[in-house]
Amino acid sequence: MSSNHKRLSMDGRIDREQPVEFTFDGRELAGYRGDTLASALLANGVTLVGRSFKYHRPRGIFSAGPEEPNALVTLGTAGRREPNLPATTLELADGMVAQSQNRWPSLAFDVQSANGLLAPFLSAGFYYKTFMGPTRRAWMFYEQFIRKAAGLGRAGTDPDLDRYDISHAFADVAIIGGGPAGLSAARAAAAAGARVALIEQDFLLGGQLLAEPSDSAAAAWLRQAVAELESSKPVTLMKRTTAFGSYDGNVIGLVEQRDPTNPQPAGEARQTFTMLRARSIVFATGAIERPMVFSNNDRPGVMLASAARTYLNRFAVLPGKKIIVATNNDAAWRTAFDLADAGAEVTVADLRAASSAALAAEAARLGVAVRAATRIVDVRGGHAVRRATLNGPDGQSETACDLVCVSGGWSPTVHLTSHVGVKPQYRDDIGGFVPGAFPADRFGAGSMMGTYSTADAIGDGHRAGTDAASFCGKSAPAPSPSKLDLGETAAAPLYEVLPAGRGKAFVDFQMDVTTGDVELAHREGYESVEHLKRYTTLGMGTDQGKTSNFAALAAMAALRNATIPETGATTFRPPYTPVAT
Incomplete structure (x- = not known):
């Protein structure tokens, strides 16, 4: 079994008293409780984790969250086989079996990597140009081969062995995001007497504060905030829960994952689909690094x-x-x-x-x-x-x-607000899109509103939580927010960085969309961002373009000699992350 030779001897938020064994492509590896699959792979020195969609180029771990475009794996076997899961979001559990995808015969030696030599014939929209003859029925012949070559992971064919539940929940204030702004909003709303549901996709609360050193002031603030919320009766903490869609009537679609570290779930559902209805919503969904x-x-x-x-x-x-x-x-x-x-x-x-x-x-x-x-x-x-x-x-x-x-830089996560018709608006001062005007029962806070300073995000969350509780008729005075200044500017x-080398420069890693594809779409008249998206398949992978959309948008704006607001943004639709049905 491989050693954790890239693991530091101390610090971190892992439990070194609880080692965890798992396999990746049949190779036995080890990590610790509190790891994700991605962090455990990195600790073991695994850099190659996947192959790209079209060119089968080697890919490594790129992010640490649900925006991950590269490190997609198939988890489990037989009836519990599930493809296309980001390794960055998978909580490591003992006995986990993970496999890389989209390669043959092996990850290190993938025959289809020869597709890179055919790149001139596989540019944007190639299937509309290359496979057009000699007869009208020729496409029916070509299609079967294209379909076999397409895709990433392969779903299992055995009966599913697990149970899945559906539930309904209600709250005065629903807060989406457990980072500094979301935690501050939850504390303020709870102090005002509101019933609060705090939704966080991770298995730990904290958001970007989890990236701060464990002995820092940020870590101390986080421990205090979480302890306060855990002991607060009006607050329901919904960890391992993804808000995948926001709908009319303040309805939020949620999927909660079972704790994979529980060795005896005793009939507990693998996933629970919850329709949460709230009187008001605070969006504190953060921002994604570009x-x-x-x-x-x-x-x-x-x-x-x-x-x-x-x-x-x-x-x-x-x-x-x-x-x-x-x-x-x-x-x-x-x-x-x-x-x-x-x-x-x-x-x-x-x-x-x-x-x-x-x-x-x-x-x-x-x-x-x-x-x-x-x-x-x-x-x-x-x-x-x-x-x-x-x-x-x-x-x-x-x-x-x-x-x-x-x-x-950073792109505010405006996906969920876009689901309910709040149009993104461009701000020159941050070089990004933020939500436009909210209706009276919805509020935004933190970096998704362009507030990147942690101290300001905490204050922003406090304001949003207080206002959301006030909308519900909860006007009890809330305490002032705790101050946390990390010295940020x-x-x-x-x-934008224009490519200057000879190799391919990618704007969408998962779908293999390059700057050359954006230029080709522009030359062929696909200047609208929605046409660009469909012609190049930009942002149409499992990551929904979380790291790619802005770079491609900026490239198209430059080609059109237009501003980014003039070029526009693509429309975000549910689900925020893939949901099994």
Whole structure:
């Protein structure tokens, strides 16, 4: 059995007294209670976890949440076989059996990776152009082969052995999201006397606070907030529960997963589908970090900066030893500092010409190399990153590395608010879309409203929770919110890095959509974002474009010589994440 050679000897939010054994592609591995499948794989040094949809390019773990486009696995066997599950959301359990997908005969050697050689014939809309003759009935012949080649995982054919439940629930205030804003909203609404349902997809509450060091002020605030809510009678904590859809009448569709670490569920349903009806709703769904667009940005070892920080501080996994952090904002510098403090050799490549004096001083203290006005243009490596090409004021150079952390800013998670007709509106100051005007019984808080400072998000959540309770007639005075200042500064609203290398530059990792596909769609007249989406299959995978939509939108806006608001945004529809039916 492999050892956790990338696991730090201390810290993290895992239980080292409870080791967990699992298999991945038949290989016996070990992790700990509190791991996800993704964190356990990284701890064991597994970098190659999947193959891409069209070109079968090697892919690694990219994120630490439901936005994961690459690390999709099939879980279980026989009647419990379930495909296309993000390894980043799977709570590790003893005896877990996981398999990689979309490869033959093996993950390391996939015959269909030869599709990369056929890339000129597999561009956007290729099936409308290549398979058109010689007769009208030719498509019926081609279709069977295309269908066999398409898809990712394969569903099982055996009878399902589990039980599934349906339930109905009611609350005065439903709060979607268990991060700092959601926790603050729940505390305020409960203090005002409202019945509160706090919904969180993770098995731990905290959101991005889980990426903070376990001995930090943020961790202390989180422990206090969770303890208060756990002891509050009006509050129902719904962990392992995904709000997949928001509907008229303040109805929220929920799917709750059974605790996989429970060794004897005693007939407990594997999943419970709940229709929650609330008098008011607080949306505190957070924001998703954006990738950067550069050549070969899909290689295993390219990871979101926030994900690297999560694996380090939550799971005690150091995913690399020689690391480049490519960014356009201050938030990723904190990732660089934490990685350096854990013993990694770190270089920050910041697109901006200058950073704050405080950041520069901390970088110098920790030995972090800083390259200002520098962008990453290419990475080298097959099943893992080996080198990166940086372009700065002194020209272009190659740097050896085993991990590239990228941060192109943040996109507020507006999916659920869009489900009920709240149109996203573009804000120049954050370079992103936020929800438009809410009706009287719905409220937004935190980073999904463009409030990226943790202290401000807590205050925002307190306001939203108080207002939501007030709408329900609960006007008891609520206490002032706890203050938590992490010393954050606003991110610059930059989002785009134009590819400058020779390799493919991807905007949608799961569906293999490149900047070249966006350019082709523009040349062929598919300039509307909805036409672009369907012609290129942008955002039509299991991740619903959570990390890809904005980059493609920005690329199309540049091609049209238009602003992003003029170009528009795609329409988000339920479900937020895939739901079994």
